[in-house]
Amino acid sequence: MTVSQSNETKTSSLYECDFCAWAEETAFLLRSGKLSEIDLDNLIDEVExxxxxxxxxxxxxxxxxxxxxxxxxxxxxxxxxxxxxxxxxxxxxxxxxxxxxxxxxxxxxxxxxxxxxxxxxxxxxxxxxxxxxxxxxxxxxxxxxxxxxxxxx
Structure with missing residues (x-):
């Protein structure tokens, strides 16, 4: 597992247990330009x-x-x-x-x-x-x- 996959799994896990923390982390990653670390599947679901x-x-x-x-x-x-x-x-x-x-x-x-x-x-x-x-x-x-x-x- 690559570092990026590990971070995405961590963020995805966060989504399951603390939505607010997940949203804040996702916003931080977007602002920081760390797009490869974003939990993209859940982000897409939330935008929809x-x-x-x-x-x-x-x-x-x-x-x-x-x-x-x-x-x-x-x-x-x-x-x-x-x-x-x-x-x-x-x-x-x-x-x-x-x-x-x-x-x-x-x-x-x-x-x-x-x-x-x-x-x-x-x-x-x-x-x-x-x-x-x-x-x-x-x-x-x-x-x-x-x-x-x-x-x-």
């Missing part, structure tokens, strides 16, 4: 996970916005400041994600209908209204769902 996590967070925030817009529209007698606050907070999170990663806009549009279907089911569960009360197709456009001034009538 970063993208997946950003996408999951985007979808989660969109589902919350859509669910509360549905609640707001279909249960006007139960409108609350917590719904409004939640809509604003999750719209803000989506806007922040777009500023940090503009490429997420395409994913947002691609997944909008899927998110709506999930939000529709969640709204039915939360409101205890029958699922059929909520339209099959979103009554909100992607633009409306993000518009800070939009609330359904």
């Amino acid at each position: 996970d970063m993208s997946r996590n950003e996408r999951r967070a985007l979808l989660s925030n969109l589902r919350v916005v859509l669910m509360h817009l549905l609640n707001y529209k279909y249960q006007p007698e139960k409108r609350s400041s917590s719904w409004l606050s939640s809509i604003r907070e999750h719209r803000t999170r989506i806007g922040d994600a777009f500023r940090d990663s503009p490429s997420l806009r395409g994913y947002f549009l691609e997944m909008f209908d899927t998110c709506y279907q999930n939000a529709r089911k969640q709204a039915a569960d939360e409101t205890e209204l029958h699922l059929n009360i909520f339209p099959q197709v979103s009554p909100f456009t992607p633009e409306e769902s993000l518009n800070e001034d939009f609330l359904p009538k």
Whole structure:
């Protein structure tokens, strides 16, 4: 086993027992230009996970916005400041994600209908209204769902 393979095995071992120490060591090795000592397989996995996590967070925030817009529209007698606050907070999170990663806009549009279907089911569960009360197709456009001034009538 070469020194480089030994160091990579050591770093890979560190990944299994102390992720934070592994990340710090990997950053140190990158800054130092010691690329042959990097635990490349785990580094690749972590970079890919970063993208997946950003996408999951985007979808989660969109589902919350859509669910509360549905609640707001279909249960006007139960409108609350917590719904409004939640809509604003999750719209803000989506806007922040777009500023940090503009490429997420395409994913947002691609997944909008899927998110709506999930939000529709969640709204039915939360409101205890029958699922059929909520339209099959979103009554909100992607633009409306993000518009800070939009609330359904």
